[in-house]
Amino acid sequence: MAVLEEQRIRPRSGQVFTLVALVLAAVNLRLAVTSVGPVLTEIRDGLGMGGAVAGLLTSVPVLCFASIGLLAPRIARRLGAPPVIAGGLLLLTAGLAVRPYAPNSVLFLLLSAVALAGIALVNVLLPSIVKDRFPTQVGTVTGLYTVALNIGATTAAAATVPLTKSFGDWRLGLACWALCAVIALPPWLLMARSSRNGTPATTRNDGAPPIRVIRQPVAWALAVYFGMQSTSAYVIIGWLPQIYRDAGLSAELAGLLFATTSLLGVPLGMGLSALAGRVRSQSGIAVGLGLFGIAGYAGLWADPAAAPWLWAVLLGIVNTAFPLVLTMIALRGRTPGTVVRLSAFAQGVGYLIAIPGPILIGALHDATDGWRAPLGVMVCLMVPQIIAGFFAGRDRQI
Structure with a gap:
């Protein structure tokens, strides 16, 4: 009996350890991006950075996520996922x-x-990792780490300026975020060491030939859905406060409305991912989120100032498509190795799809000197998001 009890405790303690490692890693996944914007003026002044380079700086995240992400499965097949994640955190710390x-x-x-x-x-x-270590709790665990991601991103955006003022130096205000990556490293180094010592390493070998995800319709549906939701998210991040300000709202209220869209993602993302993990098909959820998006963008198109809080809430709801697509990626693959390939394909192709979106919206605004045409485009883009989400959410695995 004592042996059986010990065997039950070990897997449970291992899951808790892995969960902590996931959350610590997720906190770091947007720090390098969201910490720059609040002190971009100081960075440009300190480095003599021109407008072209500053514009390129805003494009680098999407380009890196697309290009490097596509290489991840090949590296993980050779080394295993935990060592590669540990290496990624080392790169993040150094950078x-x-x-x-x-x-x-x-x-x-x-x-x-x-x-x-x-x-x-x-x-x-x-x-x-979620698929491998939590096969029956994919939605809940995905929701938890996306909440951690949002908290990290929001904290970096909110705290970089106060830290810079406290230290009296924007360089130290930016560099201090490396401490978060340092804190996340030890559990992944331990997991990487375990994989080298004989514990099976996620994705190193599934015992079956690799699946060509590029030939799978569900992979393309996931990629298009990821790209469409990323386009919407980047448009909201880049332009929503300006849309409200151009409608006559104060800068303070515009900032508060934008923060609402971000903060709603914390509880809603957690609950939505948990729900998505419990149902066989996520198509209805994806379609429902798209309808919220149509309503939100249509409201902004009609009059941003008419019901600004309602539009912000609707767009905050559609933003939870991000944790939903991560959950669907984990659910659509039969094995952790297939999930890695699906994740790389969906995120890599999806981010490439998302690159033109915010640029197009900005260009349309400049060309028409208003927001009606850009917001009309966003209403239309919700249609392919709904269609892709319907097919990506169907109950099937590869």
Whole structure:
């Protein structure tokens, strides 16, 4: 009896350890991005950064997530997921710690790419860890780590300026975020060591030939859905406060409305992922989120100032498509190795799809000197998101 009890305790304690490792890693997945914007003026002044380089800096995250993410499965097949995640966190630590002290804007950009490459590796591989270690709790655990991701992103955006003022130096205010990556490293180093000592390493070998996900319709549905929801999210991040301000709302209220769309993602994302993991098909959830998006963007198109809080809530709901698509990626693969390949394909192709969106919206605004045309486009883009979500959410695995 004592032996049986010990066998029950060990897996449970291992799951708790893995869950802590997942949450610590997830907290770091947007720090390198959201910590820059609040002090971009100081960065440009300190490095003599021109507008073109500053614009490129906003595009580097998506480019890194797309390109490096596509390489993650090949690396994970050779080394296993935990060692690659540990390596990604090491890259993130180095990039975050060193880039603020770059002597020029080009080196700052390159070191940012180093940090973002680390994030890209971790981005792709975390769903496979969830599938491997929590096969019956995919939705709940995915929701938990996406909540951690949102908290990390929001904290970095909110705290970088106060930290910079406290330290009296924007460089130290940025570099201190490397501590979060350092804290996340030890559990992944231990897991990587365990995989080398004989514990099966996630994705190293599933005992079956690799599946060509590019030939799978569900993989393309996931990629399009990921790309459409990313486009919506980046448009909200990049333009929503300005849309409200151009409608006559104060800067403070516009900022509060934008924060509402982000904060809603914490409880809603957790609950939605848990629900998605319990039902056989997620198509209805994906379609429902798209309808909320149509309502939110249509409301902004009609009059942003008419019901600004309602539009913000509706767009906050559609933003929970991100934890939903991560949950669907983990559910659509039969094995952790397949999940890695699905995750890399969906995120890599999805981020490539998302690159033109915010640029197109900005160009339309400049061309028409208003927001009706751009918001009309966003209403229309909800249609392919709904269609892709319907097919991505169907109860099938590869």
